[in-house]
Amino acid sequence: MTIVDSPRLDSSLDIPLGGPSLPQERRLVTAIPGPKSIERMKRKAxxxxxGVGTTIPVFTVAAGGGVLVDVDGNSLIDLGSGIAVTSVGNSNARVVAAVTAQLNQFTHTCFTVAPYDSYVEVAEALNRLTPGDHDKRSALFNSGAEAVENAVKIARHYTGKQAVVVFDHAYHGRTNLTMALTAKSMPYKSGFGPFAPEVYRAPMSYPFHDGLDGVTAAKKAISMIEKQIGAANLAAVMIEPIQGEGGFIVPADGFLPTLVAWAAANNVVFIADEVQTGFARTGDMFASDHEGIVPDVIVTAKGIAGGLPLSAVTGRAEIMDSAHVGGLGGTYGGNPLACVAALATIESYEQDNLVERAREIGAILTGRLNALRVNDPRIGDVRGRGALIAIELIDPVTGEPDAALTNRIAAESHKQGVIVLTCGTYGNVIRFLPPLSITDELLIEGIGVIADALASA
Structure with a gap:
């Protein structure tokens, strides 16, 4: 880490360009937050x-590689990627070039009014990349929550049934329907009801807590579904292959394949919500690939377009085509800027070996975090895949979740110039989501800062 005596950025005219050309270093010019960020936080208030909160109270002026530079000139290690959005890095050169070229052509026509090639090309790419070699169709939207809502819409229309099953600890969004699908009340649901009906919750496979093998956990969930809802009433089962906000929960082997097989046998649409796990994040292009499952419908967003707002629903042709003309769409869905960004982002995943890079990052994270766990019983679990890894923190005497410790570690890491995110139903999980463009040196330094924060907490 570099510590300097005076701010690198003296005025708004001195803001550096983003991208990987930024010095890849943790550099503290001021306390975090610095005076300029403090002033801007007052303007924000x-x-x-x-209700629009922030994880860390600094204002960004540039980002790239594995760092984020704030308005005071501090350079922070980014272990959050904007919640798994900037997986190819901020200001990825391919994305910048594609969006710049599109800006010089047109910014919007609305695809449902006057279509354009890039929307179709994104759909073709998604149909090719997502699990399974069956005939597929895709539709583009703006956010993960919007795509989730449309996936449910499509499944209900296709099956003629209404009920939807989701799982304990699930997170699917903050709109009305997706709040109903989301498990955690505070801060996502509390006081915002009533919620959409015909949504039911089944027990999730959570190996650290339930100790069940995947097939047994799946049979437990299926029994509940059959007894309390009935397959004849069920349009869809929706699940994150690795749960995100719920705590990076990796289900036990066999859980997801058993659910997929049951859904197929009962005319139930199996929807994989890969908003956070999609696009190389887990060391496979999609988390479903690792599990060997082929969802009927897959929902993607976050890492799809290098930071521009885009999401998608991709599924079996007969399911996706069941909706009538005009039943799907929206004013901004598949905006041309976002579409060309997605095409450039997908090119980066494929041409820059980012699936393999995610595995390399995962090996570093799990190796070093497990080494910490050996000597610190407060780390109850290390889990995840690829560049999607978490530690769950507990009271070593009682085994109870320790949210207070988690918050102290995150706060101290932020003060030391490392952006890290927390999650979990009980607020006791620290998640690691570094951009796949981060260097090994920055990643290891960031883990070291968090280890120091844990030791001093």
């Missing part, structure tokens, strides 16, 4: 609804 006066202008922005207080």
């Amino acid at each position: 006066a202008a922005v609804a207080s």
